[in-house]
Amino acid sequence: MKQFFNELYFELKKNRGAMIGIVIIILSVIIALLAPVIAPHNPTEVFSESLRLPPSFIEGGKTGFFFGTDDIGRDILSRLIYGSRISLAVGFSVVILALFTGTLLGVFAGFYGGLVDRVIMRLTDLIMSLPSILFAIVIVAVLGPGITNAIIAVAVVAVPNFIRIIRAQVLVEKNKQYVSAAKLFGAGNFRIMFVEILPNCMAPLIVQASLGFSDGILNVAALGFLGLGAQAPMSEWGTMLSDARSFIESSPWMVTLPGLCILITVLSFNLLGDGLRDALDPRLKKQN
């Protein structure tokens, strides 16, 4: 296992894009963890005498508010910093939920085959035939808007990707000799599935996890923008954007900054995901 990660790191170091991605991700994790220390103000604190101030480096801005303030006088920089907490937490929860469910179902589908496989694959077909946001809208319509429900919705949409990847890998692995050897030694099905086969499916899983992270952040932000995700006082980036929409002409900084944060975060995970894919899958590397 340790050797696997060492080799992975060695391959990744050669890929400039992936390294940029990693650096941005590490930075945003640090920002998220240290949010209370770095943020100049409380993200929900209202400065009623300074509404919609422009950033401090533009004419009319105040020094205390580096990126200006929003329509009810909250410091935008502080809200963005706290927003990184929410986005990373969202991405993490989506990936963990989808990874866990997807791996379980994918391993079962691949290992048992037959009816189990058919039922699980029909289910993935079903979810995949609905566009992600539409499916999320269905779930939110039933469960009601809110960040938790948005995360659940987005995770459900992400599960099929994990199922398909794991299943395909298990189908290859289960006919290898080490599996037959384990069977001869009298290992049970669960041991074979999760102790013998699963560790050999790591490579595609890691790639998908990284790409799932960016998808998760993007989709939950989109739901927040539509008013179906995180609700009002929360400093989630998508929600901030939807609040800022009506001030696009008078206070463009309110619109520009949260979206830029979403873009940079999503981009960094996509860069990492692309790099991981190139490093782990030599066949794909040749093509791209």
Next chain:
Amino acid sequence: MKFFLKKFLDLIPTLLGISLICFFIIRLIPGDPVLNLVGERGVDPVRYAEMKHNLGLDLPIIQQFWFFVKNACMGNLGTSIVSNNSVWAEFIERFPATFELGMFSLFFATIIGIPLGIYAALKRNSFFDYFLMGTSLIGYSMPIFWWGLILILLFSVKLGLTPVSGRIELTYDIPVMTGLYLIDTLQSEVVKAEGFAPFWSAIKHLILPSIALGTIPLAVIARMTRSSMLEVLGEDYIRTARAKGMGKTRIVYIHALRNALVPIVTTLALLFGSIITGAILTETIFSWPGIGKWIVQSITSRDYPVIQGGVLIISFIIIMTNIIVDVIYYFLNPKMR
């Protein structure tokens, strides 16, 4: 033939599942479905029982589902609580707007994406190649709900080039023929009365939303074209063609491109689903009166029949498109036969 039969048999459980999901939307929402459906405007018991009977909610659940499917097959998807119009009529009214926007943005993405991808493949590892691949990854990561706002900020607010919202200037009264404004504004009576001004107005209104909606497809198409071209250019028959002394243009555009197009066409069709997702966001930003805005509004106004019917129709369209893609793929790719 067996291939098509299998495809259609695979379709049945998916369609059944989709209808089951839509069927349960109304029944799983907390609260009384009848009250959810007629609104909480105070319903007297007689009317309540009548409603319950009309909606078939007093029947066993299996029978309810059967009626739901039967009605859906006949185009009867219930009535909107907000407007009292039938869901199907509301959908038909809005669909052309989304169709026009979607097609225009896919067109935009294709005519720019394919040439860029080809060029990048031919100039492999050049500065342009790296630049294009970097930009396309940014495009791919783009939160389009923000991108749309930025486009408005740049082109409408700062430069005043394009309108901010809607499909056409409100002063024009265009008789509905196809519902596609690019066609309707060219009807002879319109041209006689207003000249080509309405047509240009419609185009101007289409530009920004199409760029916003087309950005992710553009990035995907450019990347796909590049990798597909690279793969094809490495094949033996290209080397043979070169060895025969064939011109470069002919090799690239006739021999390589034709074979590289197969995966590109598939990608294009797979983008259909993401176009609909994108349309939901783009239409909200640009107040585009299509099905995306319709669905989002139905959520905020708790118009459950519209949510139910809308989701059913949209997923049906997507499933059908995927089937059509499979068929096209079958004919394009001789290896499948």
